Amino acid sequence: MSDTEYPFFFTWTAQKSARPIELTGGQGAWFTTADGGRWLDLGALSYQVNAGHGNRRIIDAVKRQADSLCLASPSTVFPAKVALAEKLLALAGPGFSKVFFCLSGAEANENAMKIARQVTRRMKMMSRYRSYHGASMGALTLTGDWRRPPFEPGIPGVVHVPDCYCDRCPFGKELSSCKRECATHMGEVMKLEGGGFAGVILEPVPGANGVLVPPAEYWPIVRAACDADGALLIADEVLTGFGRTGRAFGFQHWGATPDIIPCAKGLASGYQPIGAVIVHERVAKHFDDQMLACGLTYYGHPTGCAAALETLQVYEDEGMYDNAARLGPVLYDELHLVARRLEPVSGMRTFVRGLGLLAALEVEGAPAAAWTKLGQELAARKLSLHVDGKRGTAIFAPPLCITELELIAGIRSFGDAAAAAFGGT
Ligand SMILES: Cc1ncc(COP(=O)(O)O)c(C=O)c1O
Known part of the structure; x- marks a missing residue:
């Protein structure tokens, strides 16, 4: 089915620009899709899945x-x-x-x-x-x-x-x-x-x-x-x-x-x-x-x-608030490493901000095409997060049950996607 043929509206988008994914379920920090994909959810879908996917309780x-x-x-x-x-x-x-x-x-x-x-x-x-x-x-x-x-x-x-x-x-x-x-x-x-x-x-x-x-x-x-x-x-x-x-x-x-x-x-x-x-x-x-x-x-x-x-x-x-407090600094350290990878690109500036498991990487001076490319690179790596190219931000808000290893691997993979999209090392 093409996006305009679905019998309902997609929100905050022209219908022809919608890129829906068919969700089938998930577990913890991961969700699955009908095409057999398994995505790392670094954005808690629409910032709501704090307890993680597939929680049986x-x-x-x-x-x-x-x-x-x-x-x-x-x-x-x-x-x-x-x-x-x-x-x-x-x-x-x-x-x-x-x-x-x-x-x-x-x-x-x-x-x-x-x-x-x-x-x-x-x-x-x-x-x-x-x-x-x-x-x-x-x-x-x-x-x-x-x-x-x-x-x-x-x-x-x-x-x-x-x-x-x-x-x-x-x-x-x-x-x-x-x-x-x-x-x-x-x-x-x-x-x-x-x-x-x-x-x-x-x-x-x-x-x-x-x-x-x-x-x-x-x-x-x-x-x-x-x-x-x-x-x-x-x-x-x-x-x-x-x-x-x-x-x-x-x-x-x-x-x-x-x-x-x-x-x-x-x-x-x-x-x-x-x-x-x-x-x-x-x-x-x-x-x-x-x-x-x-x-x-x-x-x-x-x-x-x-x-x-x-x-x-x-x-x-499950001590999830404490997990968010503990992993916050890990998230910002990893984002600073990503920012450092982008630093050599001339004309671009980066900012990292965050508290707990809510953080942003802001990139100033990147062309719109680089942000489009970032979206494609993230999809290829099956990483879900909130990318806003118009305002130059990538926002991270993973489920609070994410493990340190998952978080580090996810942000490093994001770093590869960002380097491929914006240039950098
Ligand atoms: C701070 C804040 N307030 C209100 C809302 C609206 O919530 P809802 O989409 O559940 O109506 C949102 C949604 O993103 C939000 O981030």
Whole structure:
């Protein structure tokens, strides 16, 4: 079947440009395809397969739930829903008291924004340019990257600010001497806009936009700016949540607690569609007496809750967050070696960034054809990762169960592909 003959749309692509692969299954850090291929998954498919492919415990948990209770409605309760909420609150840390369930990252962000607007009785939201928060209209308006402009003007009341992009500081500073202008600027913009923000939504580490790891002071400064204005701080943990950065949640690296935590992807590792919004007690208590004007037919779906509950137990039992923390430095060291192989190519510059098992190699100055060639070289080596030639990044986010040997072999093979595509040694 040619790509245009499939009776469904492929996402974020012209249909004639789609290059689908037929997935048949997988195990651990590997997935298999109908043509007999076995790929090393250095991107966790769409950043969601944190627990790895073919996890029997999660599959069996879904089956058991389907056999006992396969459908429910938002107003019903059952053990997996209660246990999952309790587990999420424990992971988020002291002070978090309620969970709102949904099906995806975009929905989690939509509902986080609605909760912030209801509680503060304000409308304005702040987010960053190099961000992705989802493809629904509200989440897309919060999004700052290339996916937003085609749908402008979007929803009213959203202000975007520059990023924490230390390799190309939007304020022209060096990290060693800057005053963290990227963070202090947010408070200044709040004042210039007349204050009164409902919320500020940030990815702890912007993922798909290049893994922009902030310095330690960034989140505490933003937290203080939110407090000064009375705005709620929303940590979009859809991509960074559940061990991706080596801790349960990305915000936990920096000692600044958000008010609301939307999450999805790694929550059930992709075995079922489920998202959640974890809400701090100081926000949640508003709804003790006021109506929560949010709701979804499939809120807290039984098989989603069961998959997520088992996934979180798998992370814990198999020490996957620790594995991500331990292998992070291995990943960056290997990427630095790749960068060194590309250095001799004149006119090209490289940057390596990362936290836990989330890392980027940025290549500046490579022609578009080299990025196309990189895609072909990776396919020939059966390596799956997130390559964005327009923005010059290759992003790595392998399943957290990957072994050190698999990781090293994978990045070295990536290095061969990169040298073949960009030139270099
Ligand atoms: C940080 C972040 N937020 C939200 C989303 C949207 O999640 P979903 O595709 O599940 O709607 C994504 C998806 O990539 C994401 O990376």
